Amino acid sequence: MSKWAFRKVDINRKKDGEWVEEDALSQDIKKVTFLRIGPSTHETVSKSNMINEILSNQKPPTFFNKKACMSFETEKLITNGMVEASWFIPSNSDSANVSQDVVMFLNLRGNCLHYEEEIRTVSSISDVVIVLINIHSLDKLNIVQTLKKIHSFDKCIIYGIESRKEEAGDITKVQDFKKQFLLNNENMIRVGGEIDFTIAQRFQRKIRKSLLNTKAKRFAEVISDINFGDEHFSIEGYTMSKDIIDFINKQPDKRTLFPLQGRVWKELCFCTKKLFRSKLEDELEELKRMKYKIEQQQFDLIEKSETLQQFTRNMLSTAKLKESNNEKRFFIAWMKTFMDERLRSNQKYNQKTLSFTLTHCYDHFIREMGLAFSIQVQHTIERKTTYRSEVGIFQKFVSNMLQFGFPFEFMNGDTGMVPLQWVKAVLSQLKEDIGDQNVYVISVLGIQSSGKSTLLNTMCGLHFAVSAGRCTRGVFMQLIRVTDDTLPFNYLLILDTEGIRASLDQTRRVFENELATFAIGLGNITILNIKGENTSEIENFLQIAVHACLRLKMVNKNLKMQQRCVFLHQNVDAHDADVRLKDDIDKLMHRLDEMVKYAALSEDRSDIFSFNQVIGIKPESDVRYFPNL
Numbered sequence: 001m002s003k004w005a006f007r008k009v010d011i012n013r014k015k016d017g018e019w020v021e022e023d024a025l026s027q028d029i030k031k032v033t034f035l036r037i038g039p040s041t042h043e044t045v046s047k048s049n050m051i052n053e054i055l056s057n058q059k060p061p062t063f064f065n066k067k068a069c070m071s072f073e074t075e076k077l078i079t080n081g082m083v084e085a086s087w088f089i090p091s092n093s094d095s096a097n098v099s100q101d102v103v104m105f106l107n108l109r110g111n112c113l114h115y116e117e118e119i120r121t122v123s124s125i126s127d128v129v130i131v132l133i134n135i136h137s138l139d140k141l142n143i144v145q146t147l148k149k150i151h152s153f154d155k156c157i158i159y160g161i162e163s164r165k166e167e168a169g170d171i172t173k174v175q176d177f178k179k180q181f182l183l184n185n186e187n188m189i190r191v192g193g194e195i196d197f198t199i200a201q202r203f204q205r206k207i208r209k210s211l212l213n214t215k216a217k218r219f220a221e222v223i224s225d226i227n228f229g230d231e232h233f234s235i236e237g238y239t240m241s242k243d244i245i246d247f248i249n250k251q252p253d254k255r256t257l258f259p260l261q262g263r264v265w266k267e268l269c270f271c272t273k274k275l276f277r278s279k280l281e282d283e284l285e286e287l288k289r290m291k292y293k294i295e296q297q298q299f300d301l302i303e304k305s306e307t308l309q310q311f312t313r314n315m316l317s318t319a320k321l322k323e324s325n326n327e328k329r330f331f332i333a334w335m336k337t338f339m340d341e342r343l344r345s346n347q348k349y350n351q352k353t354l355s356f357t358l359t360h361c362y363d364h365f366i367r368e369m370g371l372a373f374s375i376q377v378q379h380t381i382e383r384k385t386t387y388r389s390e391v392g393i394f395q396k397f398v399s400n401m402l403q404f405g406f407p408f409e410f411m412n413g414d415t416g417m418v419p420l421q422w423v424k425a426v427l428s429q430l431k432e433d434i435g436d437q438n439v440y441v442i443s444v445l446g447i448q449s450s451g452k453s454t455l456l457n458t459m460c461g462l463h464f465a466v467s468a469g470r471c472t473r474g475v476f477m478q479l480i481r482v483t484d485d486t487l488p489f490n491y492l493l494i495l496d497t498e499g500i501r502a503s504l505d506q507t508r509r510v511f512e513n514e515l516a517t518f519a520i521g522l523g524n525i526t527i528l529n530i531k532g533e534n535t536s537e538i539e540n541f542l543q544i545a546v547h548a549c550l551r552l553k554m555v556n557k558n559l560k561m562q563q564r565c566v567f568l569h570q571n572v573d574a575h576d577a578d579v580r581l582k583d584d585i586d587k588l589m590h591r592l593d594e595m596v597k598y599a600a601l602s603e604d605r606s607d608i609f610s611f612n613q614v615i616g617i618k619p620e621s622d623v624r625y626f627p628n629l
Contacts, residue, residue, distance in 0.1 A: 413473025
């Protein structure tokens with residue numbers, strides 16, 4: 001078992017009239033465990049299917065079961081002995097809830113007779129244990145001994161007795177079994193070949209009644225006596241990160257904690273953008289003076305930032321951490337965990353916008369490091385002062401962070417600016433650490449709240465932040481090591497972008513056009529994530545991106561740009577959608593070709609007349625449909 005797995009599970013529910021978000025370890029929960037005693041055959045009831053029916057007979061199945069296999073005889077290779085968990089969060093509108101508290105359902109896979117330690121662990125932490133057993137196994141000595149061990153934990157135990165047809169002696173077996181374990185009729189439910197609605201309701205009623213007599217406890221306290229093998233790998237990493245967080249907790253607000261991210265920083269970003277775009281000589285000189293003045297203010301803030309100084313001292317200490325023990329990985333993991341806990345405890349739910357107001361988090365911390373680095377480097381170049389070498393530890397820290405699988409903010413979400421010096425330093429350090437490797441870049445683009453981050457997390461097992469009401473700001477990157485030697489690259493670099501809002505505001509539309517160009521220009525392949533069948537919202541941004549890519553190719557003929565797009569339509573259930581919607585795709589490709597012709601003519605390029613000449617796409621294979629994730 002791993003506590004880190006539980007820390008990754010965020011549960012959002014209403015508590016004392018307010019919406020709160022906590023990880024699974026911090027939640028007050030009740031626990032229900034399902035066990036099978038005896039072997040499973042094609043004739044036995046599927047325990048996983050039984051749990052799904054008990055949880056709800058209308059929603060999609062929670063636990064994978066043998067009904068989902070092509071053959072009931074499919075051999076289990078790794079699942080036997082595995083304990084799966086799912087959290088049931090009650091609905092205010094559903095009176096038939098299993099409980100009004102959060103309930104954790106545990107499913108021990110396989111025949112429990114072979115897994116004594118697993119039985120002991122799940123039985124000790126559960127409030128209710130449901131045992132599925134065949135009626136012919138009730139009097140077998142080895143099974144009775146195992147059941148006695150389960151009863152020794154003094155938990156509420158409910159038996160599902162499997163019996164397809166009644167045979168001579170069955171009633172006597174059941175009566176003797178009830179006497180031996182002091183059971184009543186409520187604790188024994190007869191299960192036939194299939195779990196129908198009536199049987200599922202009987203289990204629901206019994207579980208609900210049993211849970212009423214138990215108190216929900218914080219899960220971290222429940223499992224405090226269990227020895228977790230991964231919890232104490234790095235005492236040093238834990239201590240160092242705790243020192244930083246203790247210092248942070250003493251700071252009153254974000255302005256004190258992250259002084260570089262205030263009004264002055266936004267003015268600097270605005271000034272820098274204008275400086276790059278301006279062509280008037282007088283305006284350029286004025287902007288340079290303004291930028292110089294703002295940078296000096298930022299540099300003065302760095303000198304006064306206690307947070308940054310404290311963090312720098314700890315960063316220098318991490319250089320002593322041993323790579324072989326994964327101590328640096330645990331230091332970064334603990335830092336992110338502590339900051340996420342702080343974020344959850346301080347965020348507030350806005351009933352009007354149906355979203356969370358986020359306070360400072362781990363990403364703000366990394367952003368502060370980047371700003372400090374950029375200002376220090378700029379100060380060194382322009383003023384020819386001594387470079388403070390200790391800030392060089394920052395890009396090493398972020399390089400390690402990327403290698404360990406943590407996201408990194410590539411484009412700032414508050415200002416829409418890429419801190420070039422900082423990003424260059426991080427990527428140069430990454431190249432130095434991993435060597436000159438082939439990297440394949442996948443970017444994603446789509447309307448806001450269309451499930452882009454969820455899609456990437458599901459596809460690649462990533463950790464981009466997702467939840468209801470939370471939207472990605474800016475652009476985040478995450479690195480994935482590729483172990484398949486047959487592929488022509490060693491790493492995947494995933495870019496998760498801010499959602500396009502299709503706003504009428506001109507400033508916002510300019511930013512969204514830039515974002516679309518940025519995502520498509522950087523990606524070897526760009527996933528255009530579309531919720532439903534309608535592509536009209538994204539066509540306008542594709543037109544801008546195509547024009548930008550065309551100009552890039554014209555300006556630098558040596559630039560090997562081989563962009564490719566894939567359209568992914570979520571929430572399209574029909575299995576024949578690719579055939580049924582073929583005409584719509586043909587019309588879309590025709591409109592995209594017309595866009596390209598218009599853009600090419602404006603650049604005096606009559607030889608370019610197809611979308612595919614600028615951004616590669618094969619309609620027969622690069623347009624996919626699938627149900628909601």
